[in-house]
Every structure is written in C-alpha cells, then in structure tokens.
Amino acid sequence: MKRRSALATIGGTALAWLTQAQAQQNAMVTIGSLNSNSPSAFETQVIAAFWRGMAEMGYVEGQNAAGILRWAEGVYDRLPALAAELVALKVNIIVAGSLPGALAAKNATSSIPIVFGLGGDPVTSGLVSSLARPGGNITGVSILNVELVPKRVELLSELMPGENTIALLVNPNNTNIGMMSRGAQEAGRRKGIKVEIVNAGSPREIESAFEAIASLGIRGLVVGTDPMFATQRAQIAGLGKSRAIATIFGFPTEGMLLSYGTSLTEVYRQVGVYTGRILKGERPSDLPVLQPTKFDLTLNLATERSLGIPIPATLLASDSGASLAEIAAAAGVGRTTVHRAFPTRADLLTALALDAVLPGHGPAFHGHESLLDACRDCGIAAADDHDAPFADGSEFLRRSVLEAKSTAVIAYDHQIAVTLVGAAFLRETLHSLMLAAVAAVSIASLGLFLAYAGRLVRRRTFNRLIEFAALGYALPGAVIAVGILLPLVAADRALDRAGQVLFGVSIGLILSGTAVALLLAYTVRFLAVGIANISPGLAAIDPAMDASARILGARPLEVLRRIHLPNMRGPALTAALVAFVEVMKELPATLLIRPFNFDTLAVGVYRYASDERLAEAAVGAVAIVAVSLLPVILLSRAIAGRAGSGGATSSWPVP
Numbered sequence: 001m002k003r004r005s006a007l008a009t010i011g012g013t014a015l016a017w018l019t020q021a022q023a024q025q026n027a028m029v030t031i032g033s034l035n036s037n038s039p040s041a042f043e044t045q046v047i048a049a050f051w052r053g054m055a056e057m058g059y060v061e062g063q064n065a066a067g068i069l070r071w072a073e074g075v076y077d078r079l080p081a082l083a084a085e086l087v088a089l090k091v092n093i094i095v096a097g098s099l100p101g102a103l104a105a106k107n108a109t110s111s112i113p114i115v116f117g118l119g120g121d122p123v124t125s126g127l128v129s130s131l132a133r134p135g136g137n138i139t140g141v142s143i144l145n146v147e148l149v150p151k152r153v154e155l156l157s158e159l160m161p162g163e164n165t166i167a168l169l170v171n172p173n174n175t176n177i178g179m180m181s182r183g184a185q186e187a188g189r190r191k192g193i194k195v196e197i198v199n200a201g202s203p204r205e206i207e208s209a210f211e212a213i214a215s216l217g218i219r220g221l222v223v224g225t226d227p228m229f230a231t232q233r234a235q236i237a238g239l240g241k242s243r244a245i246a247t248i249f250g251f252p253t254e255g256m257l258l259s260y261g262t263s264l265t266e267v268y269r270q271v272g273v274y275t276g277r278i279l280k281g282e283r284p285s286d287l288p289v290l291q292p293t294k295f296d297l298t299l300n301l302a303t304e305r306s307l308g309i310p311i312p313a314t315l316l317a318s319d320s321g322a323s324l325a326e327i328a329a330a331a332g333v334g335r336t337t338v339h340r341a342f343p344t345r346a347d348l349l350t351a352l353a354l355d356a357v358l359p360g361h362g363p364a365f366h367g368h369e370s371l372l373d374a375c376r377d378c379g380i381a382a383a384d385d386h387d388a389p390f391a392d393g394s395e396f397l398r399r400s401v402l403e404a405k406s407t408a409v410i411a412y413d414h415q416i417a418v419t420l421v422g423a424a425f426l427r428e429t430l431h432s433l434m435l436a437a438v439a440a441v442s443i444a445s446l447g448l449f450l451a452y453a454g455r456l457v458r459r460r461t462f463n464r465l466i467e468f469a470a471l472g473y474a475l476p477g478a479v480i481a482v483g484i485l486l487p488l489v490a491a492d493r494a495l496d497r498a499g500q501v502l503f504g505v506s507i508g509l510i511l512s513g514t515a516v517a518l519l520l521a522y523t524v525r526f527l528a529v530g531i532a533n534i535s536p537g538l539a540a541i542d543p544a545m546d547a548s549a550r551i552l553g554a555r556p557l558e559v560l561r562r563i564h565l566p567n568m569r570g571p572a573l574t575a576a577l578v579a580f581v582e583v584m585k586e587l588p589a590t591l592l593i594r595p596f597n598f599d600t601l602a603v604g605v606y607r608y609a610s611d612e613r614l615a616e617a618a619v620g621a622v623a624i625v626a627v628s629l630l631p632v633i634l635l636s637r638a639i640a641g642r643a644g645s646g647g648a649t650s651s652w653p654v655p
Helices: 003-027 041-056 075-088 097-110 149-159 177-191 203-215 227-231 232-244 264-281 299-308 323-331 337-339 343-358 369-377 425-455 460-474 476-504 515-539 543-551 556-567 569-585 588-593 603-610 614-644
Strands: 029-035 065-071 092-096 113-119 138-142 165-170 194-199 220-223 246-249 259-260 294-300 396-402
Touching: 003 075, 003 113, 003 194, 029 041, 029 075, 029 097, 041 065, 065 075, 075 092, 075 097, 092 097, 092 264, 097 138, 113 264, 138 264, 149 165, 149 246, 149 259, 149 264, 165 177, 165 203, 177 194, 194 203, 203 232, 220 232, 220 259, 227 232, 232 246, 232 588, 264 343, 294 299, 323 337, 337 476, 343 603, 396 588, 425 515, 425 603, 425 614, 476 515, 476 588, 515 569, 515 588, 543 556, 556 569, 569 614, 603 614
Parallel strands: 029 065, 029 092, 092 113, 113 138, 165 194, 165 220, 220 246, 246 259
Antiparallel strands: 259 294, 294 396
C-alpha cells in the first residue's frame, strides 16, 4: 500500500508538473513591437520572418502569442511615448526594429526584456555593455547596415570610375548620421572622390533631395541606413531611375542598380528565435548580440542596361583567398598548367565571372573543365543565384560574400584591366617615403644625442644603458611591435579617460592608432644604426678640443653645435641614409602596428605576393629597390672618396 501510495504521489506530481508546463506553453504571451517607420508591404515581410523564428521556438501567432504593434511613422519623437505605452500594457517582451526604438525601450523599462534588430553599433550607442555580454535586459541582432555604408561608397565608385562626386542620402533625424557621413567621406577620400551629403527627413523631402542631386550633376547615390528610407525605397528607386541616377541600397529593391547588405528577413527570423528563447526563460544578458557574417551583393541587370553602366564582371565573383597552387592541387594538375591558362588569380576570377555571368563574352574553360570543380572546392565561384524578372523588369543577379570580402580585380566593358601603377601604389609610396624620412631623421638625431652623452658621461653603467638601447637591431620586428603596442594602448586608454573626464570628449587612439606607434617602433628597431655610425665619428675627434672649449666657457650643447656637428655631417648622413633604407623594407613591425588603410610598399608587396599577383608585387618590389639604391650609391661613393683621401670612415652596421 505504501508503495502504491508513493507511486500515486509521484505520478500525481509528474502529472501536475506536465499540466503546469503545458499551461505555461499554451498561455498567451504578448510581444510589444516598437517600430520607427510606417506599416508597409516590406514591414509585412519582416514581421512574417519574425513569426517564423517564433514558430521555431513553439510560439504561434494567434494561438499562444500575440503581437501589439506601435508605429512612429518616421517621427522619432513619438517613440518614447509609444515605448511607455507598451510598458503600461505589461507586455511580456518588447521588440525594437531600430536604434532610436531600442533606446526608447531601454529608457522606458529595466525589467521587461528587449530584443532589437538594428543597423547601428549597439555598443557605441550605449545599448549594451559588449556584444558578448550585453548585460541588463536587452540583446538582439546588429545588422551592420551603418558600418557597410563605406563599402557601398567604394562599390559605387568602382562601378562609376569616371565620376568624381557621388551623393549620400541621410535622414538628419537619424542618430547614426555622424557615423555614416564620416565613414562615407573617408571611403571617398580613399577612392579619390568627393561624397556630397544630402538630407531628407521625410518622404516629401526625398524628391527635393533628388532635385538637388540632379542639379549638381551627380550620377551616383548611396542611400544611407534609415527606417524611413526602407519604407520609401520604391519612391527612391523610381526617382533614381527617372533621373538616370545609379543608386545602391542595403537590400535588393526594384529599380535600384546595386545592393550590398545582409538579408533582413533572415535577421528578423533570428530576432524571433531570440524572443522565443527569452520567453522560455533565458536571460537577455546571457545571449550575445549577433552579427551577420554573410552579405549579399545584388545587381539589377535591367537597371544596368537602362543606365548603360559597364559592370565589372569580377564584381560578382566570390573569392575565398585560395592560391593558384591550392587550386591546382584540388584539380590534380601541376601549378605550371594553371599558370599557363590563368597567369594570376585575377585572370581566373575574371574568367569565372565572364563565363558564368556573361556567357559568350569572356574566356571559356575549354580544356580546363577540371578547374571549375577545383574552384568550387576551394570556395571560389561566380554568381549563380539568378532571380526571374519582376513586374517592372528588374532582374537580380546575386552572390554571397562571407565576411564582406570581395575581389579587388576590376574588368570594365568585359575586358581585363589591371592597373599596375595606380592610386594605391602612389599612396603606398608616399607613406613609405614619409615614414622612412621622418624615422631616418629621428634615428640619426637620437643616435647623435646618445653618442655625445656617452662621450660626456664616462660611466660604465651609463654606457651599458646606451648599449642596451641599441639591442633593438637584434630583435625581430614582431617582438618590438608587441612591446611597443602594450604601453601605447595603456597610454591611449588613460588619455581617453582623461579627455572624457576633463573635456567630455573621446580622444581616441592618438598613439597606438596613428603613425606615432610606427615611428617609435622604427626608432627602437634601428637605433643601433644611428649609434654604430655616429660613435666612431665622435671617437675620432680629439677630446682635447672638448676640454679647450670648456675652458673657454662653452657649454656642452654649444660644444656639440660649434665643434662636433660640422665634423659629424658625414657620419650623421650615413646613419640617416642607412636607417632610411632599413625602414623602407621593414615588414613585420609595419604589418602589426600600421593604422587602418595605411599601407607601405613593403606591405603592398607582401599582400600581392601572398595573393600570387606577381605583376603587381613586382612593381612595389622594384620601387623599394630603386628608392634604396640611391642612398647606397651615395654612401659607396662617399666611403670610397674618404678612403682615397686617407680619411677615416664610419663603421657599417652588420645587416
């Protein structure tokens, strides 16, 4: 009896638990949806994707879940009141579809969970503490639309190489306008074009913005990230088409030329999954903010034909970074065989794109069919996602890009065009010459100072310190780079905190994020060059001259200026020239420390060589040799001249 009673008790408890769990599952939960824009067909698609994600977690609209939608209709000032209304309705969770909406929801409640899907940076905007550990009651998916605006500027400039100005359409009410504008203009400077910022704060102002763009003679437009623009994308596409202005957007739109971004439906499906997980008991603070790693580059073929813009064939070729040697191995042929058919990966990519995207217009793979399968095995393929024509004639050709990578090869008018000496090469040359010149002067000056200090302070400890300062020449550049970065990053953080406390501004990475770090690394690395060339020259000067000058009342610096410097021009120039050559070819430290978009000739050669683009690499390598050869010739002649006249020569550092 006791056993039966125990079993009955256990069974009753289990039944009660199952009943309770089922009741909880079947209980109607309410999801408050806070939207910055207006209801539209596009929003309907996004909402449907959200409910697909919810269904994966067992929540079906109308059965055990209900949505309460609130729309700001483009008036961001309404969002705080709408968020407060959802809190008053005691919804179980709030879903925010924009950065302003997420901020309004966060300010309205600290207890109701919030899940967002937005285009800005949730960390810098103050929504979350970090992507990995959001903290508080909020998490979601960052679409990276704002961060991709510079990429869209670069893509449009590649499509329209003859244009020197393009426009960026922004909503002045958007909190990310500063980030978008700065990023777009910086991308424009890298491409050598001007980016004109055009404002449109309402649908009515969009038409006025296009009139302003047309009046300036601008033929290319990057549409900034904004919920209002997403709702009005049909209007924007129509205005661009009627005025022959090529437009690029964050996702495919009928009438637009190009889009680059992630799938919004997939993003909001994931938002739905996160919402369901939180409703099942997970905490938002434990769910990391998700970011997409796959982006779609989509070309509207109908718009391309109507605008008459030649599209680079390789623009729609996906490149995994596999070398020709790896492709040859996958194909089971020798590397020489691949090189005969396609001398560089650029040729291979162009062949792929032209063969798949524009059949009959480019080199075929006749006789090299095995390479097609090898390219796919290595992650290299041309666009194969082709959408049927839409009602307005739009026909989309799409390729997926992992981690926003794209090919750097450009083929205009279906012809391969590789520019060996272009803007990038000139930029790298300028960077190398500037760094080498400044570093050479610094190394020679510091070497002279330390050598003269050692002459004045004749103490073993002090001279040992000078020898220690010259040890950088014996250390790998990568080791020095790490040693330089650690204290500079700490100093940058301290300065940034001080700037925020004292002046309310963020100073940024003024040391570790600029060329200052590079110059310091070069100085530490090659200081031995300065000391080794200058010390023998100083040693050749009779110490009695120093004593005589001091007796006559001259100070140490005056002795250096009036007596030693005139005699030290040769050794100092030698030190500067040798340091110049060393900095020109330095690679490890430069790779690790260089600021963003600040490449040197050595970095360019390394990048092209690793990419098996030997022609481009050869140009940079020859430039380094040519620039370094002149100082070597001057030094050789100077040394030969001094040797012929019986003069002393400065020592040469061991390479």
